[in-house]
Amino acid sequence: MSAHAAEQDHRPAGWRRWLLSTNHKDIGTLYLVLSVTAGVVGAAISFLIRAELQQPGMQFLENQEQFYNVLVTAHGVIMVFFVVMPALIGGFGNWFVPLMIGAPDMAFPRLNNISFWLLAAALVLLVASANIDQGPGTGWTVYPPLSTSGHPGAGVDFAILALHLAGASSVLGAINFITTILNMRAPNLTMMRLPLFVWSMLLTSLLLVLAIPILAGALTMLLTDRNFGTTFFNPAGGGDPVFYQHLFWFFGHPEVYIMILPAFGIVSHVVATFSRKPIFGHKGMIYAMMAIAVIGFMVWAHHMFTVGMNVTGRVYFTAATLVIAVPTGVKIFSWIATLWGGSIQLRVPLLWALGFIFLFTVGGVTGVVLANGGLSVALHDSYYVVAHFHYVLSLGAVFAMFAGFYYWIGKMTGRPYPEGLGRLHFWLTFIGVNLTFFPMHFMGLAGMQRRVPDYPDAFAGWNQVASTGAWISVASVLVFLVVLWRIFSARERVAANPWGEGATTLEWTVPSPAPFHTFTHQPVIEASPAPHWLNDGA
C-alpha cells in the first residue's frame, strides 16, 4: 500500500520536528502542550487568589495589593489567551478540522507554524511583564487611565505587546482555518453537511478576523498614549477613557463567543456520539451559531452600563443582549433532544459534556439577569459578574475542553485514558468549581466588588466556602496530571474508532494514533445518502 508507506514521509526528527513543524497534528499538539502548561500556571494563580481571599484581612499579601492586582490580571490574560483559545482553537482545531473535512493539512502550513510560535513568544512577554517594574495591575481589560498614567512602569508595555502578539497569532490562525474550511473540503462535503465542530471553528475564525484588529487598534493607541504623548484616551488632550472601553468590548464581547463556539462544537459531537444518534437539528444548530456570532458583535456596551451611557443606549444594549438567549436556548434544547431517544453511554467525555450543558445553562441564565441594564446598579463589577463568567468559561469552556480531551485523546495518542480516574477527575472538578463559584452569586448580590484583595467581614462565610471549593479543584488538577501520566505510560492501544457506531465523523476513519500524514488521497463522500453524522439528505 503506497498510501500507507507515505504516511510517515518527510517526518523530521528531533527538535526540527517541533520548531520547524508545518504538520497540522504536530502544531495542534504544540498548542495543547502550551495550553496545559499555561493552564497549570493560571490555575496556580487562581489558587493564590483564593488563598488570599480565604479569610477577611490580608493573609500573605500584606502591603502587596499591587501584586494581587498583577495576579488578577495574569490569571485573566493567561486563561483567555493562553489556555482556552490555544486548546480549543489551536489545539483541537488544528488537529481535527483537516481530519473532519478530509484534507491532508491546513491550507497554509508555514503560516500555521508562525501562528503557534507567535503565541509562545507572547507568553514569554506576558510572564516577563509581571516581573518588570510593578507589573501590570490593570485587570485583563487594561482600562486607561489606570493602564496609562496609573502605571508608569514598562510592565504594562510588555503586557500590551504580549496581547498584540497573541492577537496576531490568532488572526493568522483564523485566516488559515477560514481558507482551509472554504477550499479544502472533500468533494460532496457541502457547507450544510459540515460537522458542527468545523462550523464552530469557521465562525470563531470569522469572529477573530473581525474582532482582533479592533483590539490591536485600541492597544496601539494605549501604547502611543503611554510612550509617545498622544491623548486618545486622555481628556486633557481631547481624548476619552470611555472610548477605549467601547473599542475593547467591541473586541471583548465577540471574544467570549470565540471561546465558547468551539466548545459548542465539541459538545455537539460528544453528545451525538454517546447517545448513538445524529445531532438533533443540524441546520438549526448551524443557524443558532451564526446568530450568536452576528449578535455577539452588537451587544458590546452591556459591559459598560455604568459609564454614564445615555438611556437609549442602555435600552438597546439590554434588548440586544436578551436576544442572545434565544439561539443559546436552541442549542441547549437541541442537545437535550439529541439525547432524547438515544442509547446513552455515560463515558467520561459525555460526563463532561453533560456537565457543560447544565453549568452553561446556569451561567446563561445569570447572563439574562446581567443583561438588564437597570440591574447594573446592583450587579456591575460585583462578584455576581465573576460568578457568571466563570460559570460560562471556567465551567463551560473548560468542561468542553476536557470533554474534547477525553473524546479525542485516543485518536491523538493511540492510547486509552483511564476510565475510573477520568470519572474521579470529573466529579472532583464538578464539585470543586461549583463550591467555588456558586457562593459568588451571593457575595455579589450582597454587594462585594470585584478585584479586591480584602473584603468586609460580612463576606467571610461565603469566601471560606469558595476557597474550600478551590482546594478541591487543586485535587482535581493533580488527578488530571495523574491521568496524563497514565495515558502516556499506557501499553494498550485503541482502535481507529473506540466509540462504536455513534462516532461517525471522518477522524474516526483513520488509524489511532492518526498517522503523520492523513488523507493524502481524498476520501470519498457520496452525494447520496448523506454522511452518517447527518440524519437525512441535508
Add this chain to the structure above:
Amino acid sequence: MRIVGGGGGILLGVLAPGVVWAGQPLPWQIGLQPAASPVMEDVVALHGYVLIVIIGVACLVMGLLGFVIWRFNARRNPTPATWCHHTLLEIVWTVVPVLILTAIAVPSFRLLYRQDHIPPADLTLKVEGHQWYWSYAYPDLGISFDANMVETDQLQAGEPRLLTADAPVVVPVGQVVRVQLTADDVLHSWAVPALGVRTDTVPGRLNESWFQVKEPGLYYGFCAELCGVRHAYMPIVVRAVPEEAFKAWVQERKVAQNPSPQHGNPPLFEISALDPESDPSLMEDCHRVKGEKPFGPPEANDGCVYFPPPYVLPPAEAPRMMPGG
C-alpha cells in the same frame, strides 16, 4: 487629606440615635441588600421577578437532563431512535423563549427610564474620585471635604472594617439628591448598593445619578472600578438624617471649614489658567483679582462658575495637543 478637625467623628456620635437602618452586607447574606431608595426598590422587584424565571429555566434543563440520563441510558434503551428533526418542537423552543424575554424586557426598560429620569432635585452632591479617597462637595451649601478609609486599628466599636469612612456623606431623609460624579486621576465607581447607585467616575466626564433615602440610617458603599493599589480601601458612608439634623450638620460643617480655607484638596487647576482681565465677570464675582489676594486653590463651591471646570486637568499637566487635535 483628613478632613479638618475630625468633625465627622463628632457628628456620628451626635446623630447616632437617629439611626434605624444599616445598609451593609450581613454574614451569609444570599440576596440583594434591602432597598432604601425608590430606584433600589424597583431593582429588587425586577431582580426577584427575573430570578424566579431563571430558576424555572435552570430547573427545567436540569430536570430534562436527569430524565434523559435515566430514561435513555443504554441499558434501558439499547436501540437508539433515528429521528433528528421536529419542526414544531424547534419553533416552540424558539418562540417561547422570545415571549419570556419580552416579558423580562418590558419591566426592564421601565426600570431603565425610571433610573434615568431625575426628579427635581432638593440637593446636589458632587463626588470626585481620587487615588484613593473620595472628595465630596455640596455646591449649594458651600461645603466640601474628603473622605478616607478609617484604618482597622482606629475603628470605633460597631464600625464595619473596610466600610467605614472618616467623613460620611450626610443627606436629609426623603429629599431627592442629585449626584454629579467625576474623577481626577483614573476611573473609579461610586457604588452604594442599598441606595441603588453605582456610577463610574470618569476623568473628563461629568456623570449624573440620583437617590432619595427613605429611612434614616447608615448606608455603606465602596469603589467598584479597579483603580490601583488601594482600590479595596475607598469606602463610602451615606448617613441619612431628618431635615433638622441635616441643617445642624450643615452649620457645624461650615464652622469647621471656615477657620482654614485650606481643606486639604490639592489644587485642581492653577488659577492663572483663568484670565480675569479678558473676563471681568470673573474678577467681580470671584474676588480673586491679582494683587488683592494670593493665588491658591479656589474656594470650592463658592458659587463661582469656573472655566475650565475642575474635572479638566491642569494645563501644566496637559500633554501637547496632536496636530489637528
